[in-house]
Amino acid sequence: MAKYGMVIDISRCTGCRACMEACKVENNTPQGSFFMYVFRFEEGEYPNTRIWFMPRPCMHCDNPPCVKVCPVGARYKMAEGFTATDWDRCIGCRYCEVACPYGVNYFNWRNPAESHYLNWEDDREIELILDGEVLPYANPDLELEYGPEMRHNAGGGRLKGVVEKCTFCIHRVENGLDPACAANCPTNALHFGDLEDPESEASQILHEQSGFQYLEDVGAEPRVHYVGGHPPTTETREIEIVNVRV
Amino acid sequence: MKLTRREFLKLSGITGGTIAASSLLSGGLKTLIAGAKGSLTTVDERTPTTCWIGKQECGLLVRKVNGRVVKIEGHPAHPRNQGTLCPKGISQIMALYDPNRVKTPLLRTNEKGIPGEWEPTTWDEALRIVGERIKDVRARDNDLLVWQKGRSKAGNFYDTAFVKASGATKLHHGGFCSDAGYRACEYTIGLHGVLHPDFRHARYVLSWGWNATNAGGNKLCWLTWPRQLVKAREAGMQMAVIDPRLRGAAHFADDWLPIRPGTDLAMALALCNGLIEEGTVDWDYLRQYTNSPYLVNEEGNFVRDGDTELVWDQASGMAVPHDTPNVDAALEGAFDFDGEQVRPAFQVFKEHIAEYTYEMAEEICGVPAQKIQKVAQDLGENAMIGSSIEVEGSVLPYRPVSIMAYHMAQQELGFQAIRAMLMVTMLLGAVGAVGGQRSDFTWKIHGNYEKLDEIEIGDPPYNIYLKNSQYFPINSNNSSLVSWVQQNPENYGVDTIPEVVILHMVNPLTAFPDQRVMIDTYKKFKFVAAIDPWLSKTADYFADVILPAATLEKYEGPMGVSDQYTDAQSLRVPPVEPLFQSRGEIDIYIDLCEHADILYGEGGYIDQINQAFRFEEDFALPLNSKPATRDIFDRWARSEGIEEGVEFFEQIGLHDKGSVPATSYYGYATDPVFGGAVHRLYGESLLGYQREMRARGVDEIYWQDYTALPTWRKPTMDLSPDDYDLYLISFKMIEFKQSRASQIPLLAELAPQSFLEINPVTARERDINDGDEVWVESHNAVTLETRRVKVTAKYRESIRPDVVGMPHHYGEVARHPWAQGQGPTPNELFFTGEGYVANTADQSFHVKVKVSHV
Numbered sequence A: 001m002a003k004y005g006m007v008i009d010i011s012r013c014t015g016c017r018a019c020m021e022a023c024k025v026e027n028n029t030p031q032g033s034f035f036m037y038v039f040r041f042e043e044g045e046y047p048n049t050r051i052w053f054m055p056r057p058c059m060h061c062d063n064p065p066c067v068k069v070c071p072v073g074a075r076y077k078m079a080e081g082f083t084a085t086d087w088d089r090c091i092g093c094r095y096c097e098v099a100c101p102y103g104v105n106y107f108n109w110r111n112p113a114e115s116h117y118l119n120w121e122d123d124r125e126i127e128l129i130l131d132g133e134v135l136p137y138a139n140p141d142l143e144l145e146y147g148p149e150m151r152h153n154a155g156g157g158r159l160k161g162v163v164e165k166c167t168f169c170i171h172r173v174e175n176g177l178d179p180a181c182a183a184n185c186p187t188n189a190l191h192f193g194d195l196e197d198p199e200s201e202a203s204q205i206l207h208e209q210s211g212f213q214y215l216e217d218v219g220a221e222p223r224v225h226y227v228g229g230h231p232p233t234t235e236t237r238e239i240e241i242v243n244v245r246v
Numbered sequence B: 001m002k003l004t005r006r007e008f009l010k011l012s013g014i015t016g017g018t019i020a021a022s023s024l025l026s027g028g029l030k031t032l033i034a035g036a037k038g039s040l041t042t043v044d045e046r047t048p049t050t051c052w053i054g055k056q057e058c059g060l061l062v063r064k065v066n067g068r069v070v071k072i073e074g075h076p077a078h079p080r081n082q083g084t085l086c087p088k089g090i091s092q093i094m095a096l097y098d099p100n101r102v103k104t105p106l107l108r109t110n111e112k113g114i115p116g117e118w119e120p121t122t123w124d125e126a127l128r129i130v131g132e133r134i135k136d137v138r139a140r141d142n143d144l145l146v147w148q149k150g151r152s153k154a155g156n157f158y159d160t161a162f163v164k165a166s167g168a169t170k171l172h173h174g175g176f177c178s179d180a181g182y183r184a185c186e187y188t189i190g191l192h193g194v195l196h197p198d199f200r201h202a203r204y205v206l207s208w209g210w211n212a213t214n215a216g217g218n219k220l221c222w223l224t225w226p227r228q229l230v231k232a233r234e235a236g237m238q239m240a241v242i243d244p245r246l247r248g249a250a251h252f253a254d255d256w257l258p259i260r261p262g263t264d265l266a267m268a269l270a271l272c273n274g275l276i277e278e279g280t281v282d283w284d285y286l287r288q289y290t291n292s293p294y295l296v297n298e299e300g301n302f303v304r305d306g307d308t309e310l311v312w313d314q315a316s317g318m319a320v321p322h323d324t325p326n327v328d329a330a331l332e333g334a335f336d337f338d339g340e341q342v343r344p345a346f347q348v349f350k351e352h353i354a355e356y357t358y359e360m361a362e363e364i365c366g367v368p369a370q371k372i373q374k375v376a377q378d379l380g381e382n383a384m385i386g387s388s389i390e391v392e393g394s395v396l397p398y399r400p401v402s403i404m405a406y407h408m409a410q411q412e413l414g415f416q417a418i419r420a421m422l423m424v425t426m427l428l429g430a431v432g433a434v435g436g437q438r439s440d441f442t443w444k445i446h447g448n449y450e451k452l453d454e455i456e457i458g459d460p461p462y463n464i465y466l467k468n469s470q471y472f473p474i475n476s477n478n479s480s481l482v483s484w485v486q487q488n489p490e491n492y493g494v495d496t497i498p499e500v501v502i503l504h505m506v507n508p509l510t511a512f513p514d515q516r517v518m519i520d521t522y523k524k525f526k527f528v529a530a531i532d533p534w535l536s537k538t539a540d541y542f543a544d545v546i547l548p549a550a551t552l553e554k555y556e557g558p559m560g561v562s563d564q565y566t567d568a569q570s571l572r573v574p575p576v577e578p579l580f581q582s583r584g585e586i587d588i589y590i591d592l593c594e595h596a597d598i599l600y601g602e603g604g605y606i607d608q609i610n611q612a613f614r615f616e617e618d619f620a621l622p623l624n625s626k627p628a629t630r631d632i633f634d635r636w637a638r639s640e641g642i643e644e645g646v647e648f649f650e651q652i653g654l655h656d657k658g659s660v661p662a663t664s665y666y667g668y669a670t671d672p673v674f675g676g677a678v679h680r681l682y683g684e685s686l687l688g689y690q691r692e693m694r695a696r697g698v699d700e701i702y703w704q705d706y707t708a709l710p711t712w713r714k715p716t717m718d719l720s721p722d723d724y725d726l727y728l729i730s731f732k733m734i735e736f737k738q739s740r741a742s743q744i745p746l747l748a749e750l751a752p753q754s755f756l757e758i759n760p761v762t763a764r765e766r767d768i769n770d771g772d773e774v775w776v777e778s779h780n781a782v783t784l785e786t787r788r789v790k791v792t793a794k795y796r797e798s799i800r801p802d803v804v805g806m807p808h809h810y811g812e813v814a815r816h817p818w819a820q821g822q823g824p825t826p827n828e829l830f831f832t833g834e835g836y837v838a839n840t841a842d843q844s845f846h847v848k849v850k851v852s853h854v
């Protein structure tokens, strides 16, 4: 069985945030919700300054604190490596959000229809095109159930009062496609694949280059690995911050 | 799991028959144990088309479900983007369905100069009104009509056809972008472009003001260059960065030289001087392919026999025509010719730049001398002068060093600065060599190579952009300067002020400096029509009529989409019908021309389209019946030998032309070498223009940079009083492009507000904290005017302490919920006119400012 993970090559990342946008459109996430977030960092003092970028999806941890605290089993671990969220089951207690050391969980404070960027509903012509969908680009694939357990675990922007996060694009992976972020990265910085398979591109990159895991010492055992750089330190300052709350 | 370019081409049999792109991408490969439950009773299809935001026309596959666009992805076989997109490309889906687009033709009902009040009207009525105005001014004087466009997307045949059919004066955006660099390269090596590397073979690149992680570079948008950059770096390429800010190059910089703005010319000449001192010079190249050996007399003119320039033959000790076979031409020394001292141009150059030592450059540029010296040494070493390499069976000179430079050309000394930078790689023999300096994708010599060398300065009256004038003999046609001239036409020998302007997807009020001048000028136009999907600020304040254009849902093209190594052709085809009442531009122009009586017959719009495409015989559009836009492209495709016609593009999206052969790519491999152009180290004609300008009595500020060799002087802005102690520069962000992106909510969310980058040391001296509101006040050293904006300060250790920076492209669209309160554009602080434009009329984006706490 394939067991998926992601290897992120920091040396290739240009901080363009196209991955964030590919994710948003693919997964229909509402305003302020970034299943993928790209940090833009500055270090050092002029003129010995360094700028670098760090994409941050959900880490899909093998020892996931979020799963342990979920009282209803809505957050669950799949044998294929995914840390999944069943949006149908989520009760919005936000324990996962608190437990996660990485800040990748987003609570839908509002009905997503009200935080989908623009008012799509007051326009007759748009309404005709949308035919009842909230977002003009609503992705029908997200309605289906995925994985051996057949649960509602794809996409975002679903209901008010649930927590959502990166799904590793299970709806795409199941159909043989790379996750939206990885498929789109212009410089190929994101490598998704079967980390158990030594032949996969992701495994090979991980094998060839020394990597690190983000906040390795908290022991969550991320399935996302970084190569081509170093972890952020206390000297690392974030610049061009995107406000993640609406 | 990613469909590669090769796989796509194989699957689609792209050179042969057609297969719908939609049939290539249905997944099928199940990797999980169970498949998805449920079935989609839907039509799931993919339409190939072309990005509508950026300049490089990335290929798209638009996924539609039941006719509704649900995702825009990169076209896997497109040479430039290979299945990927930048954040703008992805996000344009929201622009397509944005209910804030201009939905119907609009007529203004209130006075101009304030936000408009609009009344919807029919296309027929709107076109009739605009058509009447065109007819009216054309009947009096063609010069009364101006047509202005921002960046043209998708080739410009239909623009040109309109300009020719109507006789309008054309204004565009080049004078703001990089045109000073284009002129420098056209003049010096005959190529239409600025500077970029041959990344496949590059070992050492000087990224000179290249905003690699945010903006395009020469000829291409952001996306393709970083792809090539990352590959090259993984193959070992080193990159030194000359830029007041590090943010652009980020971690791709191996070395950073934070240069003082406006001093690039001095740095380049110091590098030239260093290379000569270190002896890392490609003498063979200079002797054979440049005018370096041509003898220059004491007045600065070439010595000629008839029309032929002479060189000093070292074997015979005589001046002989430069094309004498087996001549052993001297590059250095001084010789006696007919009782006059003559020197090879290279000797003149060498003496001219001798004062540009590393120490002098340190003083001017604010970068330590050793750092500049290190760059000169790295350039010299990596150039591997004398080496060669085999490419596609030919052995060619191998000089894997080059410069990437583009937008930085827009500075007061821009034309000569780019010339000086080109001279750095000329000395190394890197121009056109493998791994070396590039300026265009192929070695096609541009008409300006000759034209710019033989300009005949005319007598007034001049047209509004001062073409062939005594003020700007080489002239990039800068719309800011046009507005400036319109304020006081009598000062420039201009006697016809246009009355009617057609704005096509252009927003001068926000996009161009100086904003106050822009406002005054557009107020004076008697009639303004805007063709745009958005209510631009300019349209909101000044348009009489707005014609709603479609975004990407239209036919446009054709486009050449080379990534410099692989060539292809593409079209923009509508994935859905134009939304609301919007229409594709070509449809709009056809109907507009009909209303203006310039559609049919010889010289009309249809005829101009025939000429633009060289449609002959069967392919020619009949001059007496209105063509359908799709039919124009169908004819074009067939005339190119594509049997399936436009359908080919509707299905596949891309006509692959294969890899660019070395014989058109490398200057040394073309026949004749370098397309036959002699590279102009020495600019004799530039000096000629100076003489004529002086003879005509124009002020020094116009002629001072018309020198045969680039010559450093302080930029005019440095004359501002000392309390304007900081330089303001501007930059682009990856999120935005011109007036097409800052209102797209997905992008505006990422970068909601304009800001001022300031070094913390500079900020603290002024009691400014990170995130504080500050005043930025600019000063015009010529007119003594000032301008002021309020903006949020952001601490950055990645910018020089004497420099502050602001991003472009905020607040372009009026009354859009996501463009509200985005904050100021730096164009409110920059000036135009004397001192703030180059000798080629190109706009400068530099000014001295002071910054204080609000």
Ligand code: SF4
Binding pocket: A012, A013, A014, A015, A016, A017, A018, A019, A020, A038, A053, A055, A184, A185, A186, A187, A188, A189, A190
């Ligand atoms: S798309 Fe790629 S290069 Fe751009 S920010 Fe994401 S990971 Fe980095």
Ligand code: SF4
Binding pocket: A022, A023, A024, A026, A027, A035, A036, A057, A058, A165, A166, A167, A168, A169, A179, A180, A181, A182
């Ligand atoms: S894997 Fe999918 S859900 Fe996760 S960050 Fe990437 S695009 Fe978003």
Ligand code: SF4
Binding pocket: B051, B052, B053, B054, B055, B056, B057, B058, B081, B085, B086, B087, B088, B089, B090, B221, B222, B223, B224, B737
């Ligand atoms: S790089 Fe330019 S052309 Fe390509 S997707 Fe982005 S905006 Fe469009």
